[in-house]
Amino acid sequence: MRASAVLIRLYPPAIRERWGSDIADEVDRAGPRSWFNTAVGAGKLWLHPSDWPETVAGQTSRVVATALVAVGVVLTLSLRAAGAGPLTANIDHPASSAWLIPILTGVVLAVPSPALSVPVLGRLVAVAARTLAPPGLLFAALCLVANLGSLDSPVCPVRVLLLVCYWVTLCFGGIRLCVLVARAGRVVAMPSGPRLHLALMFVATGLAVAAVQSFAAAFREPSEVGLALMTCGLATSATAVLIAGMDLRRR
Secondary structure (H helix, E strand, O other): OOHHHHHHOOOOHHHHHHHHHHHHHHHHHHHHHHHHHHHHHHHHHHOOHHHOOOOOOOHHHHHHHHHHHHHHHHHHHHHHHHOOOOOOOOOOOHHHHOOHHHHHHHHHHHOOEOOOOHHHHHHHHHHHHHHHHHHHHHHHHHHHHHOOHHHOOOOHHHHHHHHHHHHHHHHHHHHHHHHHHHHHOOOOEOOOHHHHHHHHHHHHHHHHHHHHHHHHHHHHOOOOHHHHHHHHHHHHHHHHHHHHHHHHOOO
16 A cells, blocks of 8 residues: 555545545655655644535534544543543542543534434434444453353463453444444534534543643652653643634634
8 A cells, every 4th residue: 555545544534535636646746755744734634624625515523523532432442441540430539530521511512413203213223233233242242251150260361362352342342433423424413513613622621621630640640651641642632622623613
């Protein structure tokens, strides 16, 4: 696969569809010296959805909503991997779980709204079943294997295999959830621009709160490199979502 083909995939879908071939030709002519700038340009365009052309009605809203769900999936998996830390998602710890409220609010605002009609709901259920059935079956199989009495104390290779299967299933489920939002956008009404702007603002607020909590924990325990990395990641994500949300207000 050519490097230009890989770099083009970094761009938002509307940009790829409208100018993908032109960008690829320029990258091929310029050679490796253009790769870095091309990747940076793709990242900048993701922060400016108001600059995306509408090749299909509702495309921008669908892509932004899917990207927002992807942020939530990555955050969930990252926190699951980090284990116990300054951020929790438990009603028994409201102070350390406060960051989750604005993020969930933003995700709910970004989710497509189904029309209350039997045909639309039927198509939506069919899309959800086709999309989520594979990870659901994998998770069910994993639970079945994990609850077998003979695996109460698995040997090291089996334990590693089960752990790998667990994380592969979680990642696959997260990807399929993003696919579901993208596919549902073709069946139901996508959120309006103002609603998506509000959703991004809520998510950015939640990420900022999480970054502050993580920074406070890292300040108390400066030797914890993981906390410092988490703080940087959360702060970067909050900034990116905030920029995209402010830009979307211009659309």
